Amino acid sequence: MRGLVVKNTGSWYVIRTDSGELANCKIKGNLRLKGFRCTNPVAVGDVVSAEPRADGTAWITQIEPRRNYIIRRASNLSKEFQIIASNLDQAVLVMTLANPVTNTTFVDRFLATAMAYNVPAQLVINKVDLLNTPDDRELLDAVSHLYRTIGYPVVLTSTVTGHGMDELRLSLSGKTSLFSGNSGVGKSSLINQLVPGAALRVGDVSETHHTGMHTTTFSEMLDLPGGGCLIDTPGVKGFGTIDFEKSEVAHYFPEIFAASADCRFGNCTHTHEPGCAVLAAVDQHLISQSRYASYLSIIDDDPSDKYRKPF
Numbered sequence: 001m002r003g004l005v006v007k008n009t010g011s012w013y014v015i016r017t018d019s020g021e022l023a024n025c026k027i028k029g030n031l032r033l034k035g036f037r038c039t040n041p042v043a044v045g046d047v048v049s050a051e052p053r054a055d056g057t058a059w060i061t062q063i064e065p066r067r068n069y070i071i072r073r074a075s076n077l078s079k080e081f082q083i084i085a086s087n088l089d090q091a092v093l094v095m096t097l098a099n100p101v102t103n104t105t106f107v108d109r110f111l112a113t114a115m116a117y118n119v120p121a122q123l124v125i126n127k128v129d130l131l132n133t134p135d136d137r138e139l140l141d142a143v144s145h146l147y148r149t150i151g152y153p154v155v156l157t158s159t160v161t162g163h164g165m166d167e168l169r170l171s172l173s174g175k176t177s178l179f180s181g182n183s184g185v186g187k188s189s190l191i192n193q194l195v196p197g198a199a200l201r202v203g204d205v206s207e208t209h210h211t212g213m214h215t216t217t218f219s220e221m222l223d224l225p226g227g228g229c230l231i232d233t234p235g236v237k238g239f240g241t242i243d244f245e246k247s248e249v250a251h252y253f254p255e256i257f258a259a260s261a262d263c264r265f266g267n268c269t270h271t272h273e274p275g276c277a278v279l280a281a282v283d284q285h286l287i288s289q290s291r292y293a294s295y296l297s298i299i300d301d302d303p304s305d306k307y308r309k310p311f
Contacts, residue, residue, distance in 0.1 A: 001019075004045075004048075005048060008043065013025045023056075025048075025050050025057060038083060039082045040082055043069065043085055043219070045085045045086040045088060046066065047063070047064040067086075067087045069084075070086075070113060070178060085231045089120070089177060090120045090122060092123075093107060093124070093181055096185045097139055098130040098136065102181070102185060104143075104291075105297055106182065108295075110180065112294075112298065115252040116252050122153040122154070125156050126185055126186040126190060127186055129161050150255050151254055159192075159193055168194070172230065173227055174228045176221075191230060194230065195223070195224060218234070219231060256291070263277045
């Protein structure tokens with residue numbers, strides 16, 4: 001039988017067959033060997049073939065070619081990677097500027113990875129109801145302006161006031177969207193409003209560390225009332241890139257890539273070379289310091305880099 005993977009619990013996969021039924025599946029051994037660098041050879045969003053078993057479960061035997069996918073480094077110093085989701089129309093990164101604060105390096109690594117794997121991306125800045133002081137509003141305006149100028153759609157939301165929820169629904173309608181972000185940014189609260197009946201558990205943010213506590217423990221595809229679906233994933237604290245060629249990293253930062261056309265040398269690394277148009281643009285504040293720092297963090301990636309460790 002053929003079906004779409006709609007849930008991954010770590011030990012079991014749930015597929016929705018072409019006839020609309022749900023089946024619990026495991027991976028056949030030879031398929032796992034083929035993905036030896038990957039912690040999860042099968043991901044939510046995959047279209048697969050499976051062999052039914054007498055007990056009503058099935059073995060996943062084949063994965064159809066993926067249109068695209070998003071991956072991140074699996075753990076610690078490992079050379080393995082994790083496929084977060086596949087066959088996506090867009091990747092939606094939920095971030096917050098308060099309770100907790102999302103690190104811009106995390107944001108930029110996620111966006112660069114999405115671009116590298118041909119997944120359009122958009123940002124959702126959630127919990128805007130917490131940004132009440134002039135400094136808070138100035139920060140919100142600056143972050144929104146930065147990413148919109150680069151070319152990323154940005155939606156501002158609050159599940160408390162309902163601000164931006166209609167705009168978010170419209171941006172998701174009819175699309176298969178990955179929903180990702182740090183723990184504590186309010187993904188579950190957003191999904192509970194977007195998908196009636198989802199009833200996802202909502203966690204608190206640590207008062208001591210100002211970080212979120214995991215509430216989603218597996219990946220699952222949820223159907224949207226107006227058409228399309230969301231792929232909900234566990235919150236992460238870091239986003240480790242993998243298999244990025246240093247010479248190609250600038251391609252995944254649109255504003256850096258555009259400026260690099262005027263560099264004196266074709267193989268410019270944008271770190272020290274004379275006649276580097278990127279360095280000049282950073283000095284002139286045409287490229288933000290935070291984005292340039294994120295670019296450097298990837299080309300100088302080291303296994304000990306804290307942003308490379310997804311906890």
